[in-house]
Amino acid sequence: MKNLGKYWGYVALIVLISAWWLSEVGPLFLVVLSLAVTLYFLFQAPVWCGAMTRKNQFCRNNSSGLLLGCSNRQHKWQKLKLTVVPPKWRELTQGLWTNPSTCLATVATVLGILSTGAALVKTVMA
């Protein structure tokens, strides 16, 4: 069970998707859950680092979340730099599709952001 704790965000994502189909769920619940899912995939989900190494290959070390690199400090810095420099976004997004779990995390992050926005609109309209 200890290992499963690392994957709670995937469960939260499934709950979130189901929650959108249930009209009884309050919009505030959707906002909170969407934010939790987004933050999980950005900072906690177990994925590959994906930073470009000097050999021009993607780093395959384990990392936590899409935004943080592996334990290699240079990679953390590289990913952070890629995030804040718009012309580098293409390079950054290439690293987001390196393997299936990274792809899933990327899709989940986009869904989380969209869901947060939609839930917020729903809250305001309610």
Ligand SMILES: [Zn+2]
């Ligand atoms: Zn790395």
